[in-house]
């Protein structure tokens with residue numbers, strides 16, 4: 216018996232990172248998963264879809280840009296055609312956006328981050344909620360970030376969208392609650408993945424400092440080995456922050472997607488090893 220037996224989950228941004236971990240975990244718990252990414256379809260099929268199928272999971276892959284309404288609607292229609300319904304929506308896609316001081320940003324840079332991170336979450340939610348209302352059941356999981364609680368500079372577009380996701384989630388929860396649908400946000404901490412290497416690389420480039428990707432990866436390995444829960448608050452005592460894993464976040468998403476989480480809604484939940492404690 217899987218915890219999501221008989222359920223259908225639509226998860227965005229699954230080529231790597233949290234989306235990949237959630238796709239694999241949800242499928243292993245019995246859900247049929249419809250997964251998308253903006254990368255070429257063959258990559259998503261090869262790196263994620265084929266692995267799920269090899270374990271006898273049910274998976275539908277699509278190349279979808281979540282900021283494009285026609286593509287989102289087509290993905291939702293194909294999912295319902297293939298699996299009959301959608302019970303769970305995970306709005307995972309989020310780009311890091313530009314690394315700059317606010318007054319150096321261009322309007323197109325600002326707008327693209329809004330279109331993908333907020334627009335994509337809005338479009339997927341708009342397309343899926345009518346099906347959830349029809350069946351009087353649904354679980355919506357949005358992706359915020361601990362950046363809005365433990366901020367760092369040069370990323371106002373990203374942080375604006377991630378704070379926006381919390382506001383979106385709270386109001387949405389009030390609107391869909393009467394239809395037995397929950398809406399929650401997860402705020403991940405640092406998993407030390409490729410995306411985090413890219414963020415550090417962009418910061419170094421912006422500051423005109425040298426950057427070594429392999430050294431950054433090694434530093435993450437060291438953090439994983441030496442990190443302690445809440446280490447961020449203990450640096451004066453020689454501790455380093457503990458990294459989370461992609462699977463830590465996937466496990467939280469699994470719980471929020473399950474029947475057992477039916478009374479939890481409108482929340483923003485940190486999975487950060489104590490790097491954010493509110």
Ligand SMILES: NC(=O)c1ccc[n+]([C@@H]2O[C@H](COP(=O)([O-])OP(=O)(O)OC[C@H]3O[C@@H](n4cnc5c(N)ncnc54)[C@H](O)[C@@H]3O)[C@@H](O)[C@H]2O)c1
Nearest residue numbers: 228230231232233252253280281307308309358360403410
């Ligand atoms: N990694 C972190 O440190 C971190 C921390 C806090 C929050 N988050 C959030 O968690 C979510 C996932 O992060 P991740 O680390 O797994 O990211 P990631 O960059 O590793 O993966 C995101 C995936 O989304 C895809 N994607 C990008 N734009 C897209 C679009 N327009 N349409 C469809 N797919 C698109 C990418 O190709 C990629 O495969 C994001 O919302 C991110 O903001 C990440």
